[in-house]
Every structure is written in structure tokens, then in C-alpha cells.
Amino acid sequence: MTPTSSQQTYTDLLIQYQPKPIKTEQEYNRALTAVEGMMSGDLTEAETVLFELLVLLIENYEECHYSMGESKPVATLESLMHEFDVEPTSLLGVFGTVEIVREVVNGQRQVSQSQAESLAKFFNDHYSGLSLTALDFGD
Numbered sequence: 697m698t699p700t701s702s703q704q705t706y707t708d709l710l711i712q713y714q715p716k717p718i719k720t721e722q723e724y725n726r727a728l729t730a731v732e733g734m735m736s737g738d739l740t741e742a743e744t745v746l747f748e749l750l751v752l753l754i755e756n757y758e759e760c761h762y763s764m765g766e767s768k769p770v771a772t773l774e775s776l777m778h779e780f781d782v783e784p785t786s787l788l789g790v791f792g793t794v795e796i797v798r799e800v801v802n803g804q805r806q807v808s809q810s811q812a813e814s815l816a817k818f819f820n821d822h823y824s825g826l827s828l829t830a831l832d833f834g835d
Contacts, residue, residue: 730750770801
């Protein structure tokens with residue numbers, strides 16, 4: 697697929713790209729190539745609409761073929777601690793002791809409902825842009 701002209705209308709783009717549900721690896725790779733090409737420049741309104749449609753089709757294909765499965769609460773906690781460089785001692789207010797934090801991270805202890813709520817509040821309060829809930833940390 698070739699880059700689009702800024703003069704093209706959405707109908708012209710649909711005719712050129714003919715977006716449809718992605719069923720094969722080849723179609724997936726073509727859609728990725730088109731999206732990557734569109735990411736390199738300023739898009740017209742019509743191109744932006746097509747870009748968003750292609751991204752949805754790609755995400756749908758990836759969900760069906762490369763599903764990561766549901767995240768485990770311990771993986772969520774571990775990932776957030778790593779991403780934001782949170783030391784176990786920072787979570788004393790949530791768990792009470794560093795030992796309990798380690799047990800949770802190592803999968804030896806489950807997170808209680810109140811701890812899950814406290815974890816969500818801790819990360820949401822300390823790191824803007826997050827919208828975690830207790831469900832992110834509980835089974």
C-alpha cells in the first residue's frame with residue numbers, strides 16, 4: 697500500500713486500501729505496513745479516520761491471534777513497581793511489612809480486597825494518568 701495524497705477523500709482512501717477484517721498473516725502485515733507509513737507524516741482528516749480503522753482491525757487480529765491472556769494481579773503489581781521504581785518499603789502503608797510485600801510479589805500470598813483498594817489508591821495518587829481499581833490487584 698502506498699502513502700496517501702492529502703487531496704484524497706475518505707471514499708477514495710477506502711477504495712485504495714479496501715479495509716476489511718484481517719484474516720491472514722499477509723493481510724496483517726499489509727495493514728501494519730500501511731499504518732506505519734501513515735505514522736510518518738501529518739494526516740488529513742480522512743487519513744486519520746482510515747488510520748484509526750486500520751488500527752482497530754490490527755488490534756482485533758492481534759487479540760485473536762496473539763492474545764496475552766488475562767494479567768495476574770501479582771504481575772500487575774510487579775510491573776507497576778518496576779515501571780515506577782517503587783521499593784517494597786514504599787508499600788508499607790498498604791501491606792504493613794516488607795516481608796508481606798515480598799510474599800505477594802512472589803505469589804506466596806494473595807492480596808486482600810482492602811489491600812487491593814489501597815494499592816489502586818497508592819498508584820493513582822502517586823503517578824498521574826493511572827486509573828487503577830481494586831480489580832487490577834485482586835482475583
